[in-house]
Amino acid sequence: MxxxxxxxxxxxxxxxxxxxxxxxxxxxxxxxxxxxxxxxxxxxxxxxxxxxxxxxxxxxxxxxxxxxxxxxxxxxxKERQEHSRGFIPLLNDEQFQKLTKVIKKKSPDGGLWTGPKVARWIEKETGRKKVWNQRGWDYLKKLKYSWQKPRPKHRKGDSIAG
Known part of the structure; x- marks a missing residue:
């Protein structure tokens, strides 16, 4: 026993x-x-x-x-739950609001905003050396933007009417 x-x-x-x-x-x-x-x-x-x-x-x-x-x-x-779970936001609230306003205008090169362009903007804004392109895309999705592609043109179509 x-x-x-x-x-x-x-x-x-x-x-x-x-x-x-x-x-x-x-x-x-x-x-x-x-x-x-x-x-x-x-x-x-x-x-x-x-x-x-x-x-x-x-x-x-x-x-x-x-x-x-x-x-x-x-x-x-249970008492020690101040951990960020590995996610530290790149932008604070003020910077995020600034990005919201900037993204409504044309991008610096005149085209559409893309993940890499937003990542470069975040680098300049925060002073970070490297921001991955995916993080730029994450912020675009957070702002409810989607992947945009110009409408297809027929090869025989009028290029001027475009």
Whole structure:
């Protein structure tokens, strides 16, 4: 018979069950569920299987709860969400508004605005060394512009009437 794990008496089994049932964060709910099962006499391995975590992660949760108490169960990642997820905008709001106005006029070479042309404009505006052409196209799409192509002309058509 496997050795039963020690669980510190920070909370009773009923309090653990209540914490599990009222947890709003799914990670914390799973941890409370695991601890409730261990407190009811389940082994760490069986409790981990029942709540869908690995055995080693179960031992980490138990160790954290025994050492820190209720704070050891909290989901710390939930509190640290100031990460930009890798996306840092090239233009701030003021520059974006300026681009909106500039793009309504003709491009510097007189043609249509394209992704590379917008990327060169962003380079000049922000002082960046390199802005990829795709980022220029991304800003065109953000401004609801689409890929434009001149209307086709028939080879026998009147070039002056054009």
């Amino acid at each position: 496997p050795k039963q794990a020690f669980i510190a008496p920070h909370l009773s089994t009923e309090e653990l069950k209540e914490k599990y049932r009222k947890a709003k964060d799914s990670v914390e709910a799973r941890r409370w569920h695991f601890l409730w099962k261990v407190a009811n006499g389940w082994t760490v391995k069986n409790s981990a299987i029942a709540v869908g975590i690995s055995n080693s992660y179960g031992w980490k949760i138990l160790k954290s709860y025994n050492g820190k108490g209720i704070e050891g169960v909290n989901n710390e990642k």
